[in-house]
Amino acid sequence: QQSSLESVLRLIREGLQNPEGVPYDTRVFKKEYDFIVIGAGSGGSVVANRLTEVPGWSVLLLEAGADENFVSEIPLMASYAQFVGFNWGYRTEPNKNYCRGMEGKRCRWPRGKVMGGTSVINYMVYTRGNRRDYDLWEELGNTGWGYENVLPYFLKSEDIGIPELINSPYHSSGGYLNVQEAPWKTPLSPAFLKAGQELGYEVRDPSSESQLGFSYVHATIRNGMRCSASKAFLRPIRNRPNLHIAKQARVTKVLIDSKTNKTFGVEFVKNRRTYIVRARKEVILSAGVFNSAQLLMLSGVGPRQHLEELGIPVISDLKVGYNLQDHVSMAALAFIINDTISLIEGRLILNLSSGLDYIINRNGPLTLPGGAEGIAFVQTKFSNGSRPEDPDYDWPDLEIVFGPGALTGDTAGSLRRGLGITEKLYSQVFGPVAGRDAYSLVPILLRPRSRGRVKLRSKDPFHPPLLYANYFDDDYDLHILVEGVKYAIALSQTKALQKFDSKLHSIPFPGCEHLTFGSDEYWMCAARTVTTTLQHQVGTCKMGPDSDPDAVVDPELRVRGIEGLRVVDASIMPVIPVSHTMAPVYMIGEKAADMIKLKWRKAT
Numbered sequence: 001q002q003s004s005l006e007s008v009l010r011l012i013r014e015g016l017q018n019p020e021g022v023p024y025d026t027r028v029f030k031k032e033y034d035f036i037v038i039g040a041g042s043g044g045s046v047v048a049n050r051l052t053e054v055p056g057w058s059v060l061l062l063e064a065g066a067d068e069n070f071v072s073e074i075p076l077m078a079s080y081a082q083f084v085g086f087n088w089g090y091r092t093e094p095n096k097n098y099c100r101g102m103e104g105k106r107c108r109w110p111r112g113k114v115m116g117g118t119s120v121i122n123y124m125v126y127t128r129g130n131r132r133d134y135d136l137w138e139e140l141g142n143t144g145w146g147y148e149n150v151l152p153y154f155l156k157s158e159d160i161g162i163p164e165l166i167n168s169p170y171h172s173s174g175g176y177l178n179v180q181e182a183p184w185k186t187p188l189s190p191a192f193l194k195a196g197q198e199l200g201y202e203v204r205d206p207s208s209e210s211q212l213g214f215s216y217v218h219a220t221i222r223n224g225m226r227c228s229a230s231k232a233f234l235r236p237i238r239n240r241p242n243l244h245i246a247k248q249a250r251v252t253k254v255l256i257d258s259k260t261n262k263t264f265g266v267e268f269v270k271n272r273r274t275y276i277v278r279a280r281k282e283v284i285l286s287a288g289v290f291n292s293a294q295l296l297m298l299s300g301v302g303p304r305q306h307l308e309e310l311g312i313p314v315i316s317d318l319k320v321g322y323n324l325q326d327h328v329s330m331a332a333l334a335f336i337i338n339d340t341i342s343l344i345e346g347r348l349i350l351n352l353s354s355g356l357d358y359i360i361n362r363n364g365p366l367t368l369p370g371g372a373e374g375i376a377f378v379q380t381k382f383s384n385g386s387r388p389e390d391p392d393y394d395w396p397d398l399e400i401v402f403g404p405g406a407l408t409g410d411t412a413g414s415l416r417r418g419l420g421i422t423e424k425l426y427s428q429v430f431g432p433v434a435g436r437d438a439y440s441l442v443p444i445l446l447r448p449r450s451r452g453r454v455k456l457r458s459k460d461p462f463h464p465p466l467l468y469a470n471y472f473d474d475d476y477d478l479h480i481l482v483e484g485v486k487y488a489i490a491l492s493q494t495k496a497l498q499k500f501d502s503k504l505h506s507i508p509f510p511g512c513e514h515l516t517f518g519s520d521e522y523w524m525c526a527a528r529t530v531t532t533t534l535q536h537q538v539g540t541c542k543m544g545p546d547s548d549p550d551a552v553v554d555p556e557l558r559v560r561g562i563e564g565l566r567v568v569d570a571s572i573m574p575v576i577p578v579s580h581t582m583a584p585v586y587m588i589g590e591k592a593a594d595m596i597k598l599k600w601r602k603a604t
């Protein structure tokens with residue numbers, strides 16, 4: 001048993017001083033490296049790690065952000081991590097069809113600008129998606145991306161820490177990335193699992209042979225702290241002599257010879273100085289779903305008409321920025337309970353006993369990843385529309401995330417501000433019940449049909465791109481989300497959850513008051529008003545075969561028509577998987593690194 005003093009010292013060692021040591025910041029650059037990787041997020045961290053396993057290859061990893069800090073280490077503080085200088089702070093362009101209740105009618109689309117990228121500000125939920133997602137990628141002509149091909153790459157990264165899954169063939173031990181359950185639970189989450197069973201679903205590991213069912217959250221946490229991409233993949237290898245990492249180094253252009261279409265390096269700015277560094281073998285673009293598309297377009301790779309409008313010479317005319325997909329949700333359902341067991345900011349979260357429990361035991365509410373305790377993958381009546389005759393069809397179209405807290409408990413406002421909900425809406429709808437105990441059930445549309453787009457605002461690399469979500473462009477998406485809301489309400493009415501006497505909070509959202517509360521029309525209006533998202537944007541540099549006119553990269557992730565340039569991040573996904581997107585990006589990084597190794601080992 002450790003004394004409190006020893007525990008505090010351990011925390012300082014592990015948290016503040018980072019025992020593995022943060023990666024070193026390179027200030028003196030070689031003229032040329034074998035590989036230059038842009039972005040130290042989920043994709044780029046894996047690639048930089050795996051390529052420097054080859055001692056003869058040199059790698060420069062360029063990251064626009066600086067190091068993580070203590071706030072991002074604490075799983076429950078996930079929503080605060082967006083406010084401590086790690087966030088690119090993107091917003092969608094205003095639209096009257098969604099995010100009507102958000103500041104400026106714009107949805108918040110945060111992205112991590114920090115060593116570890118978005119894995120430092122995300123909610124750490126670990127899921128992989130469905131066998132059918134990856135089999136679909138392969139059916140679309142992406143040879144080598146079927147489920148059987150990608151499963152080994154999910155396993156390669158993983159170090160499973162959930163005792164009952166250690167011997168599962170769907171999990172593995174010894175990888176860089178820790179996957180664990182929070183050590184602490186509210187009494188509400190077992191009731192969530194029981195509620196699922198009442199509605200006919202099994203309690204099951206969503207990464208196993210079937211995805212349908214209810215589960216506690218699996219998360220990328222290690223000993224009660226966030227396990228980010230940098231912590232997992234970069235800190236352990238910071239002493240490799242063939243890896244240079246430059247922090248706060250903002251890439252402004254990928255350099256491509258317009259005569260040969262060959263990539264020869266990158267231009268970046270660090271400490272107000274502009275550098276040009278050359279790549280002998282390849283440049284790997286892992287700047288994330290918005291910035292990879294932006295950088296490609298700034299470098300002359302993108303839709304001809306759009307680039308020409310901005311006066312950018314076109315090197316390869318490709319549909320960069322199209323095919324943007326996301327998991328839209330409705331996170332404003334609050335089920336009020338008559339018990340003091342839920343997460344209330346200021347009571348359960350930011351108080352001395354929770355703080356001490358965390359510091360001393362690495363336990364308690366602060367270990368809950370973003371406040372999420374349970375997830376369910378379910379099917380609406382529309383899910384197997386194309387194959388109604390197939391009883392074994394299991395490809396969820398709806399996810400429910402269970403939180404043992406709701407907007408009612410957001411008394412310090414971190415959630416409201418993170419989502420961008422206007423103060424007026426919050427005080428009108430939640431003001432009268434602020435501070436009341438409640439749980440939330442967040443329905444999430446998993447297989448959207450609508451597609452958004454990323455465009456350049458200008459030629460200036462320091463200007464944020466224009467982002468268009470286009471949520472609900474296809475009515476089908478709105479219908480499924482409404483089914484999701486109704487499913488969440490049905491869950492709340494099960495015996496298991498009624499043990500807490502829970503009642504749906506029913507002050508109507510502004511702009512929806514004229515509709516009958518609880519009708520489909522009302523929920524449609526609600527979804528367009530408090531439009532939330534799991535921030536799973538993907539697809540802007542779509543992977544596809546040569547026969548696909550919309551493909552930006554080929555199945556080896558090489559940019560079409562350009563030599564020596566690949567994209568390795570969330571942007572290559574042709575179709576969004578029914579998964580939280582971080583684990584699929586780690587998988588993409590692992591697979592890409594193997595493809596790159598194979599190519600250059602053959603060549604030398």
Ligand SMILES: Cc1cc2nc3c(=O)[nH]c(=O)nc-3n(C[C@H](O)[C@H](O)[C@H](O)COP(=O)(O)OP(=O)(O)OC[C@H]3O[C@@H](n4cnc5c(N)ncnc54)[C@H](O)[C@@H]3O)c2cc1C
Pocket residue numbers: 038039040041042043044062063064065109110111112113114115116117118119121122123124125126127249250251252286287288289291292295534535536537568569570571579580581582583585
């Ligand atoms: C709030 C939030 C919650 C989320 N929750 C979850 C979750 O619980 N589970 C889950 O699976 N997924 C979650 N996601 C999504 C998931 O985190 C991302 O899909 C995934 O991390 C994306 O990885 P990436 O490598 O594509 O991009 P990123 O991780 O964003 O990496 C891109 C990196 O490139 C850097 N960069 C960009 N431009 C430049 C430039 N010009 N020069 C140099 N560097 C540059 C960025 O700073 C960043 O570090 C969440 C996302 C958000 C925003």
